[in-house]
Amino acid sequence: MRIGVAGVGRIGAFHAETLRDLDFVESVVLADALPNAASTVAQRLGVESVDNVDALLGAGIDGFVITTATPAHAALLRAGVAAGIPTFCEKPVAATLEESIELVQLEQQTDVPIHIGFQRRFDTGYRRAQQAVQSGELGFIHTIRATTGDQSPPHASYIPTSGGIFRDCNVHDFDILRFVTGREVATVYATGANKGADFFTEAGDVDTGAAVLTLDDDTMVVVTSTRYNGGGHDVRMEVCGSEGTIGVGLDDSLAMVSAQEGVTWPTGPQKWSFMERFLPAYQAELTAFADVAAGKIPSPCTVYDALQAFRVADACELSRREHRPVALAEIASA
Numbered sequence: 123m124r125i126g127v128a129g130v131g132r133i134g135a136f137h138a139e140t141l142r143d144l145d146f147v148e149s150v151v152l153a154d155a156l157p158n159a160a161s162t163v164a165q166r167l168g169v170e171s172v173d174n175v176d177a178l179l180g181a182g183i184d185g186f187v188i189t190t191a192t193p194a195h196a197a198l199l200r201a202g203v204a205a206g207i208p209t210f211c212e213k214p215v216a217a218t219l220e221e222s223i224e225l226v227q228l229e230q231q232t233d234v235p236i237h238i239g240f241q242r243r244f245d246t247g248y249r250r251a252q253q254a255v256q257s258g259e260l261g262f263i264h265t266i267r268a269t270t271g272d273q274s275p276p277h278a279s280y281i282p283t284s285g286g287i288f289r290d291c292n293v294h295d296f297d298i299l300r301f302v303t304g305r306e307v308a309t310v311y312a313t314g315a316n317k318g319a320d321f322f323t324e325a326g327d328v329d330t331g332a333a334v335l336t337l338d339d340d341t342m343v344v345v346t347s348t349r350y351n352g353g354g355h356d357v358r359m360e361v362c363g364s365e366g367t368i369g370v371g372l373d374d375s376l377a378m379v380s381a382q383e384g385v386t387w388p389t390g391p392q393k394w395s396f397m398e399r400f401l402p403a404y405q406a407e408l409t410a411f412a413d414v415a416a417g418k419i420p421s422p423c424t425v426y427d428a429l430q431a432f433r434v435a436d437a438c439e440l441s442r443r444e445h446r447p448v449a450l451a452e453i454a455s456a
């Protein structure tokens with residue numbers, strides 16, 4: 123297959139490298155809005171580049187991968203679908219709720235496959251947790267704890283267009299929560315604070331967030347996030363049931379040291395970035411996209427799924443700003 127990648131920043135360059143090394147990919151071609159950005163990355167990776175996204179869509183590609191900054195996602199997804207090219211789009215599917223709803227309508231009207239990039243769905247730990255919930259081995263689920271801690275913040279220019287910590291960071295927790303439990307979020311109560319760089323406050327954002335969610339079967343969920351998890355990149359989920367508890371992300375790379383005397387676990391080394399933590403999941407996700415593009419499997423993460431995670435994030439942002447619980451029913455849907 124020949125795959126086109128639009129946007130060669132942090133995740134775009136990383137996905138381009140992953141795609142280059144996958145067996146099914148014959149060639150990779152890159153484009154970016156910034157002059158020379160695509161050619162510089164292409165040279166480093168030994169792949170092709172073109173001058174802009176229009177040229178990319180006309181470059182005979184079998185799959186279109188959107189890894190631009192979030193505000194460009196909706197228009198490029200429309201362009202990919204209009205060109206009839208199977209399209210993978212990084213999360214979030216769009217910058218706003220309204221655009222996300224419109225894109226669900228597009229998804230319902232087109233036969234062109236669309237796959238949204240929530241890579242945790244391909245992480246073996248989360249898959250095992252999903253199976254444990256579905257099989258009933260944990261009994262009834264009463265409590266879930268989920269966390270996303272970035273070891274250090276992204277660059278300052280990323281924050282103003284990121285959508286805020288719940289839409290940018292915890293949106294992964296919200297998606298995987300739906301995936302693992304098969305339930306929907308009913309209400310949220312969220313808060314946040316900033317003890318780090320001023321650019322978070324200046325963008326109306328926070329660097330650390332927390333939310334209590336209630337699922338539609340009355341499961342209690344506590345979700346936290348921070349951009350300053352100095353001990354390492356920390357992504358975990360604990361699913362607690364009446365018959366047992368299962369933990370995702372609890373291996374020797376756990377970004378924590380034990381305070382217990384004589385305990386040497388975890389032995390390390392820690393992981394420092396989402397790239398390190400989720401490399402196998404990203405590889406599996408992009409491999410699955412090839413099957414989606416070839417029509418072999420349905421989309422493992424639809425625009426509808428992305429909308430539902432976005433609605434939870436929107437509800438958390440509203441709750442944080444207005445200091446009140448928010449019912450998901452208050453947030454528009456498709």
Ligand SMILES: NC(=O)c1ccc[n+]([C@@H]2O[C@H](COP(=O)([O-])OP(=O)(O)OC[C@H]3O[C@@H](n4cnc5c(N)ncnc54)[C@H](O)[C@@H]3O)[C@@H](O)[C@H]2O)c1
Pocket residue numbers: 128129130131132133134153154155156159175189190191192194212213214239240241280290396
């Ligand atoms: N799934 C994940 O784990 C994960 C991780 C990081 C980022 N992301 C998502 O990936 C996207 C990119 O994030 P990033 O950290 O790589 O950002 P970034 O700022 O490092 O890179 C974005 C790139 O997009 C380019 N760009 C912007 N508008 C464009 C347009 N209209 N056409 C072509 N190129 C354009 C920019 O020039 C830049 O090179 C974001 O939507 C983010 O939410 C997902």
